[in-house]
Amino acid sequence: MTALHAESRDGSRTRLALIVTGVWAIASIAVASTWLVGMTYTFPLLADDGTPRFGPAATQLLAAVIIATSAAGAGAVFSGFGLRSRLRPRPLALTGLILGATAALLQAAPLPLSVLGLIITGRVAAPFGLLWQAATAVALIGFVRLTMIEWRRFRGSCLHCGGHHRSAARPELERPAPTMAPAAVCVASAISLIAVFPWAVVKLGWGLGETLLGVTGDEWRSSADGTAMSPLARTLADLGVDVTVLAAGVGMILAVLLLARLPRWLPAPLLLVPAGLAAVPLIAYGYPLLIGGLLGLTGLMPLPPPPAVPGLDLPLILIFGGLAFGGIGTALGVGAVSLLRRSRAVCRPGTYDPPTRVAVIGGGFAGLAAVKELAKSGTDVTLIDQRTYATFQPLLYQVATGGLNAGDITYPIRNALAGRPGLRFVCDRVTEIDHDATMITTAGGERIGYDYLVVAGGAVANDFGIPGVAEHAIGIYTRPDALTVRDRLFGILEDAARAGDGIARSVVIVGGGATGIELAGNLAELRDHGLARSYPELDADQVKIILLEAGPRLLGPFAPGLQDYTLVQLRRRGVDVRLNTPIVEVGPDAVRLADGGELEASLVVWTAGVRGAAEPTWGLDRNRAGRVLLDRNLRVPGRPEVFGAGDAAVIQSYPLPQLAQPALQTGKHAARQILRLERDQPLRPFRYFDKGIMATIGEGSAVVELPIGPKITGPLAWLTWLAIHIVYLLGGRNRLVTAANLAVRYLRPGSFGVIVGDPVRATPAAAAPRQRSAVR
The missing domain is CATH 3.50.50.60 (FAD/NAD(P)-binding domain)
Incomplete structure (x- = not known):
């Protein structure tokens, strides 16, 4: 048991949230259903001229959305959320809770307007509506709480503090200091000040207002007399001070002080002060203007008649209201979240068990x-x-043939684990x-x-117990193996160029799987395109590439058509492919076959299988x-x-x-x-999701077999293979360097560049192959 099971200490609040959200969800469905039915019989959907009426139709659509999201929220609450059910579908429950919170938010949105109207006018147009909005706001808080807990369970984090504990000796959760919160409040307050300043100036009838919007001071004074204002706002307006500008300005100044931490003794809770002051213009102008403008735009509510808003048309209302609402709302949210993050209690010893x-x-x-x-x-x-690195084994054959550096397909394990708490690497x-x-x-x-x-x-x-494999053959399953093959290969070429005897050297590849055919095809390309440029002393016929497969076909897991295509392509590239040819022994310079024959081999590469x-x-x-x-x-x-x-x-x-x-x-x-x-959940049997298999034969030739769809061969399959293998490499540098190296190798006309190391050269006595027999 670990911190995953650490229970929240305030379980009563969780149970209360379950009850509130469950009861509210059922009531919400009933209320929205009443809307849906009542709108149909009370307000016709079509006007007298037969055109649709947007208001009733939009209300019906909104009611349907609320019914659907409330039902989803109710299902998430009543399906066993919060209980120790081993069969709880967490993603589904989380989705249902988010939809329930959406339904609550849609119905609680008018609450600030209703409260503002109550404060200004002292009366409520619809008392039941205000009560329902308040209940919906409580339900919204409950949904948010349940969603937060379910998200923590889904992520496997501690239910009490939401973190991942590292050890019992260090119970405090490491939280980065929210240094960006004061900056966010500062920026948002500045945006809100810029947004509401022209509106406030024009409203008071200053000269700048006449310049900006062509509204005279007399018009604004008469408008102010007919506008509902709180006593404090009216008093400040009579004094020539606008509460909106005052609040936004003070909030911005305090945010700057907190950002600079001057003086240093300013406590962190003061972060709520600029956020709270910034909320004043939000409530006074941002929210009413934005909601009223949107309702007016959709036709659900007529715009206020003149002179309540003289000189300002709908676009300006939407612009000012949106900026004020978004900017100051963000400042308020960031300030509150920052304070909560700083003051949130972390788990104490005893509230969780040591981590697994x-x-x-x-x-x-x-x-x-x-x-x-x-x-x-x-x-x-x-x-x-x-090893200290992870190897991308599908591209080891490119290292073996000099196409890539070994560092291009390896990635430090410690880098892969960096930044992940609780991880330790032992080499x-x-x-x-x-x-x-x-x-x-x-x-x-x-x-x-x-x-x-x-x-x-x-x-x-896997040597399958065949004598001599461990001593004389080289696998190609690790980075050192690939480098050994590369150095031995170029050592053979250097010896052949030095000897100048015209005798063929043979590279024998044992195993007709994906690694074997990829290595054989790439060696054929190296021989055909690289020898003439780098080794003019050698002819292509002096390098023999022999691929031995004990079974009747290459690429056993692939479809027969792709197997046949691979065989044809390899032979077309000059690879001597021998099927049904098992070996019984590997010697220092020859391979003995099961039929009694023998093949001379300057290099034996083992790709016959793994264990x-x-x-x-x-x-x-x-x-x-x-x-x-x-x-x-x-x-x-x-x-x-x-x-x-x-x-x-x-x-x-x-x-x-x-x-x-x-x-x-x-x-x-x-x-x-x-x-x-x-998490006390049942185990699930493993099911393999087949994404297909692929193998490359050489430039412009590959085979791709998808679980559903056609079998792909040729250039399209080769480009697909190339792209997928580059994407799956670890590290951005590796992807870029690998793409560049392969581009140089395949896209440069007349060039087949290789990356070489220190060739491993044979002794003079063993440099030349035996003269008694030719390769059979």
Whole structure:
């Protein structure tokens, strides 16, 4: 249990809000229904000439909207909100509460006008209407409170203070000082002063008013005599002082003082003073002018007859009223919110339990997706990975062929976690997991406790027990692997150029999956477009690219038509593709085939498959491929606190391909499962949302298979593949640099630029291949 379950101390107010909003919602439906029916029989919708009457029609529409939103609010309140229901649909309840608050706001909006009329005239035109508006305002407060609580539950934050607690030793919630609040009050007060100043000047009949709007002082004096004003406002007007300008000016000056904090002893609650003074012109002019102008514009209410507003037409009313209402209203709101944020009590020790500890093993697609989801909930998350960076594996083949820098497809894990409270990164290798003590031991001797564990350690190359693979073949699943392939590849080219013997060198790629065909196609492009420019001593025939696949087809998960297209494209690019060709041994300079044949190989790249990275010392059940076994809830059977995600694990009854999208989705789902357990909600079985699969063969050629729709090949598929892979890279710099490097490689005519390192060159005795046989 964590701060997610910290209950608000004022539960009685929450229960009162539930009662008030529920009763009001039912009454609102009844009142609005009366409107809807009464308007139909009382006011005809059509005038005598047959034209529609906007007023009755607009009122009917407003009543229908209020009925619908009130019903939604009632449904949210009465559907179990505020109760410990395990089946509560939070997003739906939150939406219903927002709609209920909208209904209350629509009906409470005339309340300031009614109160202002009561203050000025001392009587109320419709006492029941005023009471209903006051009740609606109370209901609005209740809806706002319930919406706030439901939003906190939806986000998994503390119900008492709305924050995410980091640890029991530090219960105070870290809140940034609202330094922008005084500035906002200052700016808004200045806007309101500018907005209402011409109106006030003209109203008093000053000379500037005659200049601006052509209204004489006599006209304004006679208008003021016929205008309802409060005694204080009339007294100030007789003295030549306008209460609007006075209030806005004083508010602006105080806001400037608070902004500059001069003198320093000014207390923060004084922020309400400029906001309150700024509210005076809001009530006096902004709200009546804006609402009255809008009602006059729509025809629901006639505009005041002259001379109440002489010389000012409807556009000016709307402009002045809107500016005053928006500017000063913003100042009032910002000031009040700022004061509440400063004075709001934070959780004290004892009001919440220590935060949940979640350990995530692996900083790949699945691990980072889980960490980012958990970071929203206030849990303490420890991410463990033996590397300091996350690698975008789909583009490793570009690093291996010199198309990209290794830094273009890697991103520091600490940068990915920066700015997320409660996250900790440990760069180390997990050596042991003690499930009874819920403790992880790393190679460096650190012991990390957890309440929940997410195993997302990714995968490593699977040699399937074939002799020589670990010693003589190079995988392409990590950054060091890709750099090794690149350096070995250019070392082979340098040796061939130095020897000048005209004998072919062979690069053998084992595995016809997406990585294998992407590497083979890119190597063919490098040979065909790069050798002539960078290695004029070599002919394209001196570099053989052989792709071996043990099965009958390339790209097993793809549709047969796309598999055939891929095979044709590779062979057209000069790749020697051999299907149904399993290998039995990898030697230092040759590959032995199952049929007894042998292929000379200057470089063997292993892309035949992967296995889970989980180790036997972790105490988890694994399949033959080393992947941790999971149920549909992504839990390890018999270990309810352990979840799995990505390539490191497999759902026994629902196996998924070892691709980026399954890793991202399982990582996020595992994190959400943990949050559901913390909120006493039932777990949800994982469902994979298939976004399609794709693979590139080379420039202008790729295959894209979407779950619904046509199968795409050719340039359109290649551009789609390129755009999606750039977008999914971590970091804006990586996206820009990758796009630039690929543009130089593919868009520059006659060039196939490469990024090289230090070529790994063979010894003179081993530089030349054996003469006894040719590549078969």
